[in-house]
Amino acid sequence: MALDDRKRAFKVVGTRVPRPDGIDKVTGRALYGADMSAPGMLHGAILRSPHAHARIRAIDTSRAEALPGVKAVVTSADFCRAKHSFNQDALDHCMAREKALYDGHAVAAVAATSKSAARAALELIAVEYEVLPHVTEIEDALKPDAPVVQEDRRARNAPEGTHPNVTHVVSFGHGDLEAGFARADRVIERSFRTAATHQGYIEPHACLASVTPDGRGELWCCTQGHYYVRELCADFLGMDTSQLRVTASEIGGGFGGKTTVTIEPVALALSRKAGRPVKLVMSRDEVFRASGPTVxxxxxxxxxxxxxxxxxxxxxxxxxxxxxxxxxxxxxxxxxxxxxxxxxxxxxxxxxxxxxxxxxxxxxxxxxxxxxxxxxxxxxxxxxxxxxxxxxxxxxxxxxxxxxxxxxxxxxxxxxxxxxxxxxxxxxxxxxxxxxxxxxxxxxxxxxFGGNTCVTLNLDADGTVGVTEGNPDIGGSRASISMMAAEELGIPYDKVRTIVADTASLGFNDVTDGSRVTFAVGLATIEAARDMIRKMCARVAKIWDIDEEAVIWEDGCARPAGPNAGDFEPMSIAEIAAIANKTGGPIAGHHEVNADGAxxxxxxxxxxxxxxxxxxxxxxxxxxxxxxxxxxxxxxxxxxxxxxxxxxxxxxxxxxxxxxxxxxxxxxxxxxxxxxxxxxxxxxxxxxxxxxxxxxxxxxxxxxxxxxxxxxxxxxxxxxxxxxxxxxxxxxxxxxxxxxxxxx
Amino acid sequence: MQFAAPRSASEAAALLQAEPGDARVLAGGSDLLVQMKSGALRPDLLVDIKRIPGLDAITAEDGGFRLGAAVPGARLGEHAGVRALWPGVVEAVELIGSTQVQGRATVAGNLCNASPAADAVPALVAADAVARVFGPRGERDCPVSDIPVGPGRNSLAKGEFVASILLPARPKRAADAYLRFIPRTEMDIAVASAGVSLVLDEDGRCTRARIALGAVGPKVLLAEEAAHCLIGTKLEDAALAAMAEACSALASPIDDKRGTVAFRKQVVGVLAKRAAKIAQDRAGGTK
Structure with a gap:
């Protein structure tokens, strides 16, 4: 979708309107991941490896299961094999399978009627570890005798003799380097090191999961992409994606760190086993040891x-x-x-x-x-x-x-x-x-990045507009999306409200990442608004009994144009909305796109x-x-x-x-x-x-x-x-x- | 776990004495509760001393001030007398945690928690403060420097607790200062620190000096040799350099996630030097 030809004077875009989440956030009313609760809810807790590298020989959960208040204990045995290796890696990260691969790696989890019972149960889980040599630094991991973190993961395109810890080998570029360096007056070579850093979001990962005996699932969680969470969790639990509905909470920071799953599949598995809703909230210690960081x-x-x-x-x-x-x-x-x-x-x-x-x-x-x-x-x-x-x-x-x-x-x-x-x-x-x-x-x-995006606009009877989009708002996107809808429709910003829909309410949306939302969701919103405008113009053409092409949209109103210019009083969006149910039914705009051209x-x-x-x-x-x-x-x-x-x-x-x-x-x-x-x-x-x-x-x-x-x-x-x-x-x-x- | 909030010091001592398991004193709780929440401590008994009459007061005594063990740090900064007499102690206390934490944290708790990096402790040692310890056999006074003995360990016997701390009187033309190094500007823990207390004569010459160093040993260090370098001087560059060097030589820090041995040894001298200049200025020695 290309830049509009006409130079336009923006009315809403470019202004500094109030943010729609401001009051809720400053008054503490906003609902984050840990704010969700349900009747009969259990509290989950995760047992984590104290070893950087250890084979898990056996896990005995019987004493934990016998503790009063404990309703479920899960290990990797409670999950399906994932569809492909990337997904399996995501699952293995959430729950260690054969080996604990790092300090803090989850090895088992419990759900109990209280937090203290859940914590007490963790101490009763007996894990038999065979501690293995570990490696945490790049230089060390490349040494010939370095421990192999996971077998059979060496990059397929790696040259003969490459260390089995090397999983990717990439190369980009063009031109004749040798000739280039020969032309230089000064050539320098330097080595640099950067430490791993954490995204440092204020809100730890948190979720509430509920799986009913008939196999339907509900998941509320703080995430940058609830469609992706649904896809992964459904895979790990062997569910149809349509049977798992994921709703994104407000998010207290993500910065990329909440673009995958961490505890969500575990909460679902616990809930399925216990038959009751389960809440899981990570501590800061767990966030640092087992989520993020960067490379x-x-x-x-x-x-x-x-x-x-x-x-x-x-x-x-x-x-x-x-x-x-x-x-x-x-x-x-x-x-x-x-x-x-x-x-x-x-x-x-x-x-x-x-x-x-x-x-x-x-x-x-x-x-x-x-x-x-x-x-x-x-x-x-x-x-x-x-x-x-x-x-x-x-x-x-x-x-x-x-x-x-x-x-x-x-x-x-x-x-x-x-x-x-x-x-x-x-x-x-x-x-x-x-x-x-x-x-x-x-x-x-x-x-x-652009990516897959789906947006719906609904015209309400009072002439205001609801925008339904599917990307958690981590950087002000609800405001920007409302602004672009208002701009396109020619109505004030405060006549538009944008909400983030759950996975059952709107088509697929890629994760909020790649700086994509204001671009791609904005683009889809503009197109959905134009779709709605076309429908409103058609409706008005019918009322006026003139050709659809003879109705144009200007400043929030349908106006007669061409040979009919001036024949009718313009109809405002509110007037069109008021009689929509008698003139052909509800009016909505929609657009779906895999957006290119970010x-x-x-x-x-x-x-x-x-x-x-x-x-x-x-x-x-x-x-x-x-x-x-x-x-x-x-x-x-x-x-x-x-x-x-x-x-x-x-x-x-x-x-x-x-x-x-x-x-x-x-x-x-x-x-x-x-x-x-x-x-x-x-x-x-x-x-x-x-x-x-x-x-x-x-x-x-x-x-x-x-x-x-x-x-x-x-x-x-x-x-x-x-x-x-x-x-x-x-x-x-x-x-x-x-x-x-x-x-x- | 049992919780008790006795109304007298002797009742508190009796409770602490009688508990066969792990008994802990709760004042502000800014160290204790954090350790309990993290699972590092699981006490059998908590004795809250905040309801013992008198422990919540700052009282004038012989030209100095007695700080009750339950006085939150924030109150020191609001007390004009303490501020004027021991500004270095007050500035140290005002570095503990955050404003919110200072609303709960107590000076006595900072001392008894026995962290080598505790901010109040070098300032208290430099000030020659005295802890009044209450126990099953009554009261005893003890220099604050003898309370901590190593990281997380103090010298208090079973049943004993610090009931108050005396900041002594001091002559005119005397002042103190405290500085710590942190990589950030607040909400952090000292990588090295120094408290300096000076007395000057009419000519601005240093007649007495006490220098205490934090986070460069298992407990606070009293740098007597370094202090001696300042006696008889007007804190000229040479004297300060000798003093800093003596501090660095005395320091016996460890390498850890917060800093290296070399870094701490150097910086503790720099801090002592800078704190001494501030104390000198406060004592009127640069006028």
Whole structure:
């Protein structure tokens, strides 16, 4: 679906209307996953492996089952085999089958009449483990004698002799690297490491499941995609998808981490066995040990540059670990690594390595931040060595319309150059700095996604409109969707209400991911509104007894046009709605689509830091985000996405990390020692929204949710390097590491 | 689990003494309840001391202040007298947890919980505060530095609890300060910390100094040699550098998820130096 031809003056889109979930959220009335309850409900609890790697020889649940109040105990034996290996991995992550693959891996679960009975029952489950050697770090997992995390999972395209822990081997690029490096005046090669980080959503995973003896299921859960939850759970329980209805609660953050299942199949299995509804709520400790996180990485970058700043060749070798299962995130890293550059010779290789860590979940632009951190740090070091302005070098090499991207496609209209120009013109870039301060810059990129989408609009008798869509609202989509419906229909925003339907009420919708919702659901909403307009015009044509084509829609009214112009008084949407039941019945609009043309997104971040030379503490002084939104439907939300991504990236760059002990156990499964930034750590994150219309959306909308987490890692690293005169090649840049670097 | 809320100190001591299992004292509960919720502790008896008369009061005593064991930390910051006399103790208490936590957490609890990283403890040790311990055999006074003996362990005998803490009087031209290092700016736990208390003479020369270091050993460390480096000086750069070096030398930290040995040893000296400058300034020594 293409950008509308006509230049339009938006009336609703682009304004800052009140958010529809605001009152509920600030008054505590919003219903999150753990707020759901049902009569006769049981409380579930999960027994988790204390070992990083262990064969499960036997599980004896008899003593737990005998405990008063216990109504069901389940293990992997209570689930079906999944349809294919990807689904089986998702199931095995929820409940260990033959081996416990990481510290915190679920091995059994109970449902009981009270939380304390459920907890007591866990202690009565006897698991016989055969503890196996474990491996949690990428380097170690690649050593010849490293423990094999799962047998027979080596990538089919891996060269002979590749370690069995390597599950993916990917490669992208074009051009003659050797010739490119030969043309360079300076070539540098650097290695980088990034730690695994957690999405850090405030709301732990929670759900309420109810399976009746006739095999029907109901599931309420906090998720980014309840259709996908339904598909997986139905598979694992051997149910028809139509017999399982999933309703998404309000969501207290997801950032990609709630795009799969964690506890939902377990709650359903417990409910089926107990014959009663079961609520399961994860603790924060469980969230850290057994959900999320993102991948950790170890990457080598080689870039050649001429004296005047033209990149002649660029090469990357990325090694990611995404936990104890095959994980394709490295492919997205290899594709995005050099996306910001127009390169004649480029190659990005990647491998994924299994380790004894939890199965990674998507995290905001999955795979891109760590790859682009490595690339943008190397480019910055070249700029320093050659005495070049880092912004000018980005401009000189920037991808633009017509550039053949490093991952294959040729770019259409993209906003990178405009975004760089905006950063260059901004007062931030020229502001003076004091001693111990440094300024860092980085580009960022994300593909964005469209995907399967289904939307229905219903015209109510009073002329107001209900929009039914199927994507949990994690970033303000209900407001944006209502705004686009109102815009199209020519009615005020407050005459539209958007709800997120359950899986039985609307056709399939892809997960809320890939920054897809405002783009794809917005696009479907616009089309559904146009469908409704056509029906309203047809209805009015019938009333006026003129041709359908002679009725047009303008400012929320049907008007006679062409030869009939002026013959009839316009009919408003309210007037049409009032008599709909007498003129042919209810009026609704609908659209379903597998949306293409999401339109890639670029961003540029500028940051000033000050490093305390005696303690290695980094203070963020100033931060500005420049990002192309295509068209900002609700600028508050767009700015919120830009700020939120920047803040998560700041945490990733400075302090957040999964720390494993020698015993393979996670050392910091809590917010005290897993340090996300607190409000007082941050200045106001300034934002500059660019609007370079996406040719693939009627209003030009691009997804904005993910790009913003990509640049902060390198922006911070580059700023710290310039502040202290030494470069760290590892994240997080915690104070001990900075102090170490300062000592040389 | 039993819960008791006695109305007298002797009743509390008797209850604690009589329990054959794990008996715990509950004041603010900001450490105890968290440990119970996580499953790390499963006490057989909780003795809530908040209803014992007098334990909820801050009272003036011999030019200093006695803090009842049930006084929440937030009350210190609201007490003009304590603020003026021991600003370093108050600023340490105001770093514990968060504003909400300070509404419950007590100074005595922070001491008895015996975390090496406890914020109030280095400031109390620097202040030479004295704990009044109540037990089955009555009262005894004990320097606060002798209460914690190692991570999570204190020196209190069966049946004993800290009933109050005395912040002593001090001369004019004296002040204290407390600093900790955390990677963030709040809601965190000290990676290293230092409390410094100074007395200056009319010329601004340091006549007495007490320096206590946190999170760099199994318990709070009193850095006597470091303090000695300041005596007779006006905290000139050389004196401060010697003092910082002595702090670093004394520190015996561990490597853990919060920091490294090298980092903690260096930073604890930096903190002591900076805290000393603040204390000097507060004592009027830079005017």
């Amino acid at each position: 950790s990485s170890w990457s080598d970058i080689k870039i050649g540059m001429t004296r005047d700043g033209r990149i002649t060749a660029a090469q990357a070798m990325l090694r990611y670990q995404g936990g104890a299962f095959p994980c394709g995130t490295v492919e997205l890293g290899a594709m995005s690594a050099f996306a910001a550059y127009d390169l004649e010779a480029v190659r990005a290789d990647g491998i994924n390595v299994m380790t004894n860590r939890p199965r990674q979940a998507a995290y905001r632009a999955p795979g891109a931040p760590m790859a682009i951190y490595a690339v943008e740090s190397t480019v910055d070091e070249l700029c320093q060595e050659l005495g070049l302005d880092p912004l000018e070098v980005r401009l000189k090499n920037a991808a633009r319309k017509g550039t053949k991207s490093a991952y294959g496609p040729t770019f259409d209209d993209i906003g990178l150059v405009a975004t760089l120009e905006a950063a260059k013109a901004h007062p931030h870039y020229a502001a003076p700095l004091c001693p111990n301060q440094g300024r860092g810059l980085s580009c960022g990129f994300w593909f964005n 339109g890639v997104s670029f961003g540029v971040h500028l940051v000033d830091v000050e490093v305390d030379p005696e303690t290695g503490h980094t203070k963020i002084l100033r931060y500005t985000v420049f990002q192309d939104a295509g068209k900002a439907v609700h600028p508050d939300y767009v700015e919120g996405q830009m700020q939120g991504g920047a803040v998560q990236g700041i945490g990733w760059a400075l302090n957040e990390e999964y720390i494993y002990g020698e015993d393979g156990r996670l050392q910091n499964p809590g917010f005290l020692d897993y340090r996300i930034p607190v409000a007082s750590d941050l200045p106001k994150i300034d934002t500059v929204i660019l609007e370079i219309p996406n040719p693939g959306h009627p209003y030009g909308v691009r997804g904005v949710g993910e790009t913003s987490i990509v640049p902060p890692l390198a922006a911070l690293s580059n700023a710290v390097a310039r502040a202290i005169g030494a470069r760290l090649h590892e994240l997080p840049m915690s104070p001990p590491r900075i102090l170490q670097a300062l000592k040389g």
